[in-house]
Amino acid sequence: MKKHLLFFIAIIFISFQLQAQSYYNNDSITDPGFEKWIINPNPPYEPYEDLEYWGTPNEFTSLIGVITVTKDTNTTYGNYVARLETKYIYAFEVPGVVTLGEIKVDIITADIEITGGIPFTGKPLRLKGFFKYQPHNNDTCVVVVFLTRFIPIKGKRDTLGVGSFFSGDTISDWTEFTVEIQYLNEEIPDSLSIIFSSSYNYNNPVPGSVMWIDNLVFEGNEGIALDIIPKVRVNVYPNPATDNITFDLEEYPEEGEIIIYNTEGRQVYSGEVKQQRFTIDITGLTTGNYYYQLIDGSVRVGSGSFVIGEK
Numbered sequence: 001m002k003k004h005l006l007f008f009i010a011i012i013f014i015s016f017q018l019q020a021q022s023y024y025n026n027d028s029i030t031d032p033g034f035e036k037w038i039i040n041p042n043p044p045y046e047p048y049e050d051l052e053y054w055g056t057p058n059e060f061t062s063l064i065g066v067i068t069v070t071k072d073t074n075t076t077y078g079n080y081v082a083r084l085e086t087k088y089i090y091a092f093e094v095p096g097v098v099t100l101g102e103i104k105v106d107i108i109t110a111d112i113e114i115t116g117g118i119p120f121t122g123k124p125l126r127l128k129g130f131f132k133y134q135p136h137n138n139d140t141c142v143v144v145v146f147l148t149r150f151i152p153i154k155g156k157r158d159t160l161g162v163g164s165f166f167s168g169d170t171i172s173d174w175t176e177f178t179v180e181i182q183y184l185n186e187e188i189p190d191s192l193s194i195i196f197s198s199s200y201n202y203n204n205p206v207p208g209s210v211m212w213i214d215n216l217v218f219e220g221n222e223g224i225a226l227d228i229i230p231k232v233r234v235n236v237y238p239n240p241a242t243d244n245i246t247f248d249l250e251e252y253p254e255e256g257e258i259i260i261y262n263t264e265g266r267q268v269y270s271g272e273v274k275q276q277r278f279t280i281d282i283t284g285l286t287t288g289n290y291y292y293q294l295i296d297g298s299v300r301v302g303s304g305s306f307v308i309g310e311k
Contacts, residue, residue: 032216060105081214095199120192124218136208142200147189220291240309253296
């Protein structure tokens with residue numbers, strides 16, 4: 001009987017073990033356009049290229065000369081995209097997978113484990129991007145987003161937000177996908193994981209199914225854009241806030257403006273940015289989620305979200 005590589009797409013099977021990251025790394029994803037690739041030696045096989053900032057199965061499957069995630073030049077923007085293909089590996093099948101976490105593949109037992117993610121404290125409402133898909137034998141591709149928070153009193157992580165997108169259609173032209181993120185409570189997440197797979201059904205991944213992905217962006221309500229990799233990183237605290245909230249910028253924009261929106265997309269505050277660290281009085285704003293954009297001249301250089309708690 002064939003074995004299949006067990007791809008645990010459900011959050012209850014994925015452990016997030018995050019290490020401390022840099023101070024300004026709370027609301028950004030490096031390489032949302034899949035532009036950064038590195039060459040890995042792979043004797044006795046040919047060297048292969050792999051994504052520098054995303055996890056893939058290539059490190060393990062390359063040991064037997066199989067690469068499931070490759071670089072492609074048919075892009076929507078930039079120079080490269082990620083191409084994910086489900087392939088045979090001897091007696092079992094492995095989907096092409098790209099994730100913000102780390103992937104470990106056991107070639108003997110045909111198991112795959114996804115761990116980790118990145119520190120992230122925002123609460124975007126949706127993830128958007130572009131994809132193409134060529135399914136084989138009625139296969140389905142999937143995109144999954146998880147936001148979690150470690151709860152010390154429980155000694156484990158709680159899932160705060162989750163969203164998914166599936167497609168079994170043949171998509172030959174670049175098409176936008178949307179993952180709507182549903183939040184289970186008002187807590188602020190501390191980590192994020194995104195998973196792409198060329199085959200959703202881990203019991204029956206279909207070799208030959210190919211998925212292409214490119215140009216990711218987060219979005220708030222009413223289409224408010226939230227940069228996945230901002231030009232200026234912003235640390236916002238306290239979060240949740242009550243009376244005042246401080247914005248600490250990695251660098252100072254010359255013609256800076258901060259704009260705050262509520263979840264209906266209505267602008268509730270705007271002000272000139274005159275220094276690298278500044279505090280805003282929010283006593284006039286009601287409890288709830290808010291989004292901000294940092295503008296330099298006419299260009300958005302940073303964005304994110306925060307919560308105003310009960311006063």
